[in-house]
Amino acid sequence: MHQIAVLAGDGIGREIVPEAVAVLETVAAKYHYSLEFRTGLVSEDAYEKYGHPLPPATLELCRNSEAVLLGAVGSPKMDQLPPELRPERAALLPLRKELGLFANLRPVKVYDPLIGASTLKPEAVQGINILILRELTGGLYFGPKKRERLADGSEQALDTLVYSTPEIERIGRLAFSAARARRGKLVSVDKANVLESSRLWRETMVRLAPEYPEVDLSHMYVDNCAMQLVRWPGQFDVIVTENTFGDILSDQASMLAGSLGMLPSASLGGKVALYEPSHGSAPDIAGKDLANPLATILSAAMMLRHSFGLEEGARAIEAAVAQVLDDGFRTPDLMTEGMTRVGTQAMGREVRIR
């Protein structure tokens, strides 16, 4: 029996998460998996009921599950709160830290039928299948911060980018393993010509390399990587990098697929893993049956694979998604002439019946 904490969150999270749960139920029935879903409140709902976007009950629920399925957080109402109560800082970051989720996996796969959806030319994005691994609990986001008034009356603010060898090793090993299971090409991204933390990062990656003789490791400066992801994205298989660089590059790379609505993510590292679409809560289209549930559904497939080792079910979901696209079904974010326009629920249904 696999226990899954389900946190729909805000906005379209409330529509897309139920579709993903329904897909998981369908797969569970077909392959005789036992999955147990337990819902929890996060962000606005949680704040209204408990006065905090991540109440202890929700954190407990997550801790006592094997995996968490998260929709999205962020709403106009929550944006009015002081920064330290907003869902990003009060729920998302603590959830990552508390659950020890040091590795964020963001696969960017361009499906053939969607090849025209990107602003990049079809020949630049065809066949793109990149896995970005972002370190998620270290670096600038979590290092010591300070604000102080200087003698001359001006202010100074400071963030710290810190990494220790064990922190780099654990994400490094994950990246090498992932590359070994894929096409064997690993690009480690840093700014070792300027940053001390990047030099330690690079040294550590180089030290790990002999343990993975099947993997071809290379290094790229982050500025160059941002350029190469536009110039020739087809050169990449697996990219591994620190928190901030990974934040920027993974969002940039997501545009190769045309719509954020297609991009799943997994955050791993601790006993419990977290799965969520790469996109946000999109308050502007919430509640209108317009949102694309595929990123969440594909995140559920990642859950079956990474948390439960249920590869067959994961593939079945991924194949169904590819089939639905082949058959011409499109939510509004992907709609083009000649295709069949469907809403959130109909899209979920199309996946389930395949």
Next chain:
Amino acid sequence: MHQIAVLAGDGIGREIVPEAVAVLETVAAKYHYSLEFRTGLVSEDAYEKYGHPLPPATLELCRNSEAVLLGAVGSPKMDQLPPELRPERAALLPLRKELGLFANLRPVKVYDPLIGASTLKPEAVQGINILILRELTGGLYFGPKKRERLADGSEQALDTLVYSTPEIERIGRLAFSAARARRGKLVSVDKANVLESSRLWRETMVRLAPEYPEVDLSHMYVDNCAMQLVRWPGQFDVIVTENTFGDILSDQASMLAGSLGMLPSASLGGKVALYEPSHGSAPDIAGKDLANPLATILSAAMMLRHSFGLEEGARAIEAAVAQVLDDGFRTPDLMTEGMTRVGTQAMGREVRIR
């Protein structure tokens, strides 16, 4: 009499800089400007002669000039040296710091005849004219760094991202002024939902805004900006951001123009300003009359404008470059069917005769 320090540097720098100097001489003759060129050694040549990539004589030469025209640094030979003697760290960063060049201006303009050169679709890049302002002497690159051994034997490395209000104000004012002189739209990029330095950055920008009522200021998170630069680059006029974010975003944005060979840059802030192409020294094509000199020539135009206030000459150069492209002349990096292929020198000549 305007004094210009000319540092060709490594690789193709030795071919493209003479073309830019020749263009400046032509313009000077036409408009009766008096420009004096004084050459200096940097990187490999300097290292061979003086044992350091930025010898005191070169630094003095720069200090005593009104502007510096730099080719590019970086060569296979210099890459063999220990990091602290490599030209990036031993010449480029100190030059920025010593000359007080806190603002890096990177205009990204897509010329109509080159609209097909990008991996982005023509409709996504047509008419793109973005100015990226990167803070250049603060932040992670220059903040305190540390490497230490921890009690458990592992190592820890640390960089510091520091900004003070005056540092943000000066680049902020420059950005507001630039936006006012252009289309009036300024996007300040930060990660204020996570970083303390970004919060100070944002507060400072907001505080400056009332002084520039003609400018429409908005804020964007850096991850979103990296995404928007692919999704819809046409939305941007001026972007201002801190050192590391600017490094990444300006290199990414350069790909909108298809080739780095078209992109000039200016670094301002002190008494002396520095102008250089956005690309590197390209050792692989050096000495073969293959390099595109246009980025350096356009950097020379920026020099006339920003250092000497010679707007007429600046425009004349920019118009000549546009005309050469309209007339179908292309260096190899831009060559397409039906165009006239030219080398570095011929390209320089075509610009001069227009």
